[in-house]
Amino acid sequence: MRAAGSNARGLLWLSVSRAAGLRRVSGAASSITQQASVARSQRPSPRLSNLTANTTPSQLPSSWVSTQRFSSTAAAPSDSPSETDPVEAINILIERINENDDAMAQLMQDLELIEGDEVVEGSEDPFDGQEYTPEVWVEMVRQQFGDAIPDGVLNEEEMQLFIRLYGQPVIQELNEETAEVESDREPDRLFREDRQGRWEEIEYQQNAEAEDEPPVVYDMDAAPEEVETIAMRRTREVAEQLGGEIMMEQFENEAVPDSAPRAHPLTREGKFTTDPSTIHLPKNTVTGPISVILSGFSNKHISDTARRLFGGPGLPHSTTTPPPRAQLPQLPIPLHASQHHMGEMEANAYIAALYPGIYASTLSVLAEVRKRMGTDWIRRLISQEGGPNVLDASGGGAGILAWRDIARAEYEVMVPDHPEGGPVPYGRSTVLTGSDALRLRASAMLDNTSFLPRLPDYIHAREKPTLEDQRAVQKRKQFDIVIAPHTLLGFDEEYQRKEHVQNLWQLLNPNGGILILLEKGRQKGFEAIAGARDMLLRRHIASPGSTEYGNSLDSSIESPIIIKEPGMIIAPCTNHATCPMHNPAGPTKGRRDYCHFEQRYIRPAFLQRIMGAKDRNHEDVKFSYLAVQRGVDMRQEQGIRQDAESTDSAFEGFEHLDESGHADYHPLSLPRAVYPPIKRRGHVILDLCTPAGKIERWTVPRSYSRQAYRDARKSNWGDLWALGAKTRIPRKLNLGDKHGEGKKERLARRAAAKAGSREMAEEGDFDQLEAEQDDVDDETVEAPVRKRGQKIPSWKKHADKKKLRQSVKLRDAAEDAL
Template identity: 75%
Template sequence: MLSGSSASRASHPQARHLLRPLVSGPAVSRPSREPAGWIAPQQKRSFAQKKLPPNTPMPLPFQTKRYGFSSIQSMSGRRLSSSTAAPQPESIEPSGTEAINALIERINENEDQMAQLMDELDLMEEAENADELEEPLAIDGEEYTLESWVQMVRQQFGDTVPDGALNDEELQLYTSLYGEPSIRELTDEDIPEDEKDPGRLFREDGQGGWEEIEFEQSAEAQDDTPVVYDMDASPVLEETIAMQRTREVAEQLGGEVMMEQFVNEAVPDAAPRSHPLTREGKFETEPGTINLPKKTVTGPISIILSEFSNKHIADTAHRLFGGPGLPNSTTTPPPRAQLPQLPIPISASQHHMGEMEANAYLAALYPGIYASVLSVLVEVRKRLGTDWIRKLISQEGGPNVLDASGGGAGILAWRDIIRAEYQLMVPDHPEDAPVPYGRSTVLTGSEALRLRASAMLDNTSFLPRLPDYLHVREKPTLDDSRAAPKRKQYDVIIAPHSLLGFEEDYQRKEYVENLWQLLNPDGGVLVLLEKGRQKGFECIAGAREMLLKRHIASPNSTEYENFLDSPDSSRTIEKESGMIIAPCTNHSTCPMHNSAGPTKGRKDYCHFEQRYIRPPFLQRIMGAKDRNHEDIKFSYIAVQRGQDLRQQQNIQQNSEVTDAAFEGFEHLDEPTSPFHPLSLPRAVYPPLKRRGHVIFDLCTPAGKIERWTVPRSYSRQAYRDARKSNWGDLWALGAKTRIPRKLNLGEKHGEGKKERLARRAADKAASREVDEEGDLERDEEDEEYLDEDDDLSDIPDIPKRKKGQNIPSWKKHNDKKKLRQAYKRRATAEDAE
């Protein structure tokens, strides 16, 4: 049972709330270490078995306000305890001994029933664990220990502590630290305003105290908040001093204050939204970070990999793709790593691939290929428009798509594009109903990879190798008069990470030409993609140069001459219609590509970035614990065969449209002929967002790399959109200044870093030797020029340089200047004589 003092302190829960000024926010009541009015079972038993003297009534400890069994009162947020202390034996009035003994016998008989009742109310468990509750005090989420609570009470009240602020244990600690405090009773002044009863009214009684006033409070006055029944009506605004003064002035002038207008003027206008042309030129997915779909990508891969050991898959991936971090996979290591630029060691077309190698292909390569291909296909869909993709969906049999080197990841990305577009075409289409994906073909050389890809792709054909259309006849010949075999034609061909694996450049060109022959001549689209490194970009740029030179016609280049087919005379070949869809907005020579071949020391190259969330199985392989996303970098090109939007929509790509783009199309209500997204410059590097201005490095339609600056003073809309722009966006709102950007493209067969450092050291050593020889020669010339009888008082005394001595250049120039001036004065004096 609680002692009289402790029960008295527990009866004032408001004392605990006096420390509210020390913390912010509403106070949280301190959890009590033992319930008020609670009696342990062993205490009940000993108390019941104790024989009391005659005529002594037995106090009923169980009839308390908090844990009374006759009626359980509701608990508030405050700390509740027993409202009365146990009566002292001296105050007990004598009564009959028989009544007391009968009462004790009733307690013994009902002990089991009371214990069961306490178990039902969870009081026995709370009582048994009461001594173990050592939870610190929690106020506004902050925990306080016993010592910190005593320190807070000391800082707030000093030596005079309100009754109930400290329990016995805290009081003992307070006494040991600061001495015994003086206890004062709790008054109304100590109780915070929010703890007082809002339904009671007090007034001064004239004697320094307070007396309660009885009054009847209406139901309307109980709620201070006005009730608004009209949902469109706004609550009543309280008139401030400034608003009152404004109203008085308005009344004197014979006018009135429009409160709605006053409020609107006080709140600034919202920032302008993105310009429609800016949104049209965005290079990004929606959302910007790709989360691989679980139903079609990560879920099936996880099921396939669940049959194998995670450690074996990780070891195989590290062995194949360059160790931790998988630098030889689709992941692009940072340039500071200075790792060799190697192709992906395994390809979908190879015929020898084991079970674990196929698992590593799915786990390490599928996520990166899917994310990069999806990003490129979204950009192609934007540039070719809705009519192009809906025409493919509506044609008989649907689109015919070939994944030439992605192992099926490219088909998964393409199907997501088709699914999203078909949902827009048919809004009421059920989610589980089939979607017209068309015909899909995947190149898989090994049986292990084919089995895994077929489990993820339904209605898909698999080819062990690509057909060779470069070395087969196109028409009957003298040796074979039969008609030429029917060729396969694909509407979309996706070829990621397939060019870097070729050792020779001619093999790479033949591969691209073969893919071009596989395209549908009436609008087929070819997507080539490589890692965003120097060598990957050079492979893509080489394929672009070959396609522009031999196949894609431009206004100034409609044919080319082939000297190999006809040695005696040149053979002119007509180019066919076609265009570059992305990322280039010009069909001239790439300003970042050196047509002479690969270069060393290249710093600038065209590539882009896409962020995606790594699936759990790739996280385990990477050993990543803190970062679950990856920014994959890639270089790509998307071209179309047989159709040219430049001719159909009169799209210009030259210096004139570049100048028009520099002026900007911000105030262009209706796009005219000079404007089209394919005639806008593209940001080939991340925009430099500085304080007060944004710098773009743009590849213009004129085929040049320029640096455009958009300051805050240029245009509010343009500056806002420039701050929100990203890498790869097309820019349509112009700029204030433009300058050519200097590019570091390396040199043909140039030197690497080691060779460059060695050359600099050799040049420096050679310059020192030349300086030493020059100084010696000049010294000898000076000695020959001067006679023994000459007066050398006007010649400055410059100490001779010792062998191996390093003299600063400024000291050398200064000494030489003094000697020249001295000799000039001497020569002038001799001529005068």
């Protein structure tokens, strides 16, 4: 029984040693361990695993044989040391291991089982330095064997402890084969199935031992080592046979290699997005105060009111832009900051549902205006006496919050030692709020702010004393910045929109005031912005070749010729020609292409609750905008060119600006991306609105320029492009039908035309039918001829085949009728 228990404990130790990655002991050492008589209170020692059965007393150290006194119940020691049984000596030494630790260490060092202070492999302590206790031993047995433990591993006390801790175990009988050490085990082999369903052995290389590996030296500049796959190896072998080499290409998303150069300075200067690109609404000035205001009302009541006002779940009639596939009507925002009748819950819905979107879009536009106007412009406003005078004409205060964040960021750069939370010279702020409920909420978030119940009317006001009223003209209010988001769609008639824009223009400072108009990024929102742009260019902003206009309809003015004043468009247009996406002007049906941009922001918690959104917490708000300056024309002051020649210069690129010495470069003479870049393998396609007033498609391939290709892949919607391109073509636009003909009307007209042709054939009016058929035959009967090397898209092929089939059917019908 003692031998069996020792055997089981030896098996456990061997298993622990194998788990730790140690070397296996020999089969002879296992047989020695089987014959050893080990006390239950002592732990098994693995430190003699390198001894073999052939070890003789003459091979033992002299200190072991001469100094130790052996006593054994099996046999008495002989008088001569040479006759001592080595197995019995080992057993006796194991029994007295606790009393002879120093002698044991000396003996193991003499037998070269330890080297210095380090123990060689195979001599690790299975208890990891812990003192032997029944709990430790039972835990080791449980970890190694689980519930099926070999017979003899645990004594009665340990077995009771095992049952109490883990339950009744399954006792397995010891087998002689399980006692053998796995040193003679067959090495691991790897097989795979061939095409005939049989298994074949394949070779593989095992990892070498850690001690045989050279020391690792880390090179921070070195590229990571690439592991050669089977496909790569086969490709390399084929390339070697053909006498070639492998050219490895990496793509972004596929992407550009990591060693690619950084963004060009002109590319960084032309970026449209904010930094960072996703706006996090500030807690101290926006989300925090709004949360405090809404905390006094029921979340359900606020959500129900917002959904009732803004079109139901998702709030499609708020600043949120629903996707075109939703096919929702394009309605204006039902709540206006200027309306006088607004209840408590409506005011809560206004600040909860509209403030975040207005803030994000206005902040994006202000950041773009600040980039195009330059540092001197905003610092001059901040440093002037009284600071800048800013008017929020329709944002309910959200535009002022966005402007103050821009001013705070610039002031902290101007004054590096400015303490956090210290006062900032924001200037004078004015907000249009028609109702008391909205005014009280806006005043809680805006200090040092004036509130107007309505805007002054400067269009119909007299500019000088008249015969009927000789009093002095009241001094007009003038603002350095006027922010007017989401106001134009609220007017039913076009002339009302023009009057509103003219009134806002009169509110501007004539010495450089900036007007910002902003609408939802839908077709009607773009048409409203484009209409305001055309009106300002036609009546107020002077351009080369257009410095005056005639106004014969207004009888109150003495001269019908009105001289335009200086001014220019700051963003997004880099031209002052007719908008290529608004030609013909006016509302059109079926419009697909229109100028708009987007800005991502993180929804606050209260807006998430109102929308019932659970899958994502961000929103990409789309908007169309216009920023114009009154009284100052940088085109004349700085020599900015916006024509076909500047477009050609931009097409050549300004990547090597310092080397070539271009003198006509300016950000406002660059084309702007009006759609997201199309990234393809090996090239990038950019749809740009050029300074010549054209929409063109520029292609930047990898072969054109490494820097330009890298920046094109990193470019975004709305960026100005300065690094040129290799090819350019006009981009086809779908601007709809000005006469209101959509897809359904167009199909109905074609069906009516076909029905008329059939009626003429039935009535015998063959002359008219033949004349029409001749026109069709001359245009479409002949299949288009493909030029050599020309690649025709598949959709074009199908369209040509369909047109050819229709022409053939009409011709056959005419021939049958004749």
